[in-house]
Amino acid sequence: ILNVEQSPQSLHVQEGDSTNFTCSFPSSNFYALHWYRWETAKSPEALFVMTLNGDEKKKGRISATLNTKEGYSYLYIKGSQPEDSATYLCAPQDSNYQLIWGAGTKLIIKP
Amino acid sequence: DTGVSQNPRHKITKRGQNVTFRCDPISEHNRLYWYRQTLGQGPEFLTYFQNEAQLEKSRLLSDRFSAERPKGSFSTLEIQRTEQGDSAMYLCASSPGLAVNEQFFGPGTRLTVL
Numbered sequence: 001i002l003n004v005e006q007s008p009q010s011l012h013v014q015e016g017d018s019t020n021f022t023c024s025f026p027s028s029n030f031y032a033l034h035w036y037r038w039e040t041a042k043s044p045e046a047l048f049v050m051t052l053n054g055d056e057k058k059k060g061r062i063s064a065t066l067n068t069k070e071g072y073s074y075l076y077i078k079g080s081q082p083e084d085s086a087t088y089l090c091a092p093q094d095s096n097y098q099l100i101w102g103a104g105t106k107l108i109i110k111p
Numbered sequence: 112d113t114g115v116s117q118n119p120r121h122k123i124t125k126r127g128q129n130v131t132f133r134c135d136p137i138s139e140h141n142r143l144y145w146y147r148q149t150l151g152q153g154p155e156f157l158t159y160f161q162n163e164a165q166l167e168k169s170r171l172l173s174d175r176f177s178a179e180r181p182k183g184s185f186s187t188l189e190i191q192r193t194e195q196g197d198s199a200m201y202l203c204a205s206s207p208g209l210a211v212n213e214q215f216f217g218p219g220t221r222l223t224v225l
Binding site: 004031034042045046049051091097098102 | 114210
């Protein structure tokens, strides 16, 4: 898997607003799609793993969807809070277990 | 704390010196990964181990880089004759070896080469 693209590169959102961002990847040799959150001065932390086309996962105010046929995943955050400020990384996994990392979307929540 | 640990957290060195980093994975995890991350980029794969066997190395890993995992537990990453371009965050991750390869990351080692 090559060419993982995340957009936008950075995003400023007012506290309380909802937001979403995109991960695009080639759909060939796809096995799973991982989303991670990376807060400053902390370790990247797994949010979701999705494998099936049409999968939707939710954790609190954060949810993600997956379209393996067209090669994209969306991450949604509802009612953004300051603690949501982080870089959100997506990483498609191929059948050889390797994760190919996007550059991330840096989210900044303005109080 | 039973998470992934890395030492040191920060390393400042002069160009040309050798440095070694250590990673202690989650104890029951048999896969261990090394990544490098520079500003504005996602983690770049360097190498990975299945137990003590080094199964894959990235083309990014020049001959100045070497990694070991001698007993299938902790791992070391050594950089010889460091260059300023080696300055980066070096991340270690481990995973339990399941088909869906969720990886658990350490806090990283920040290397600055002067």
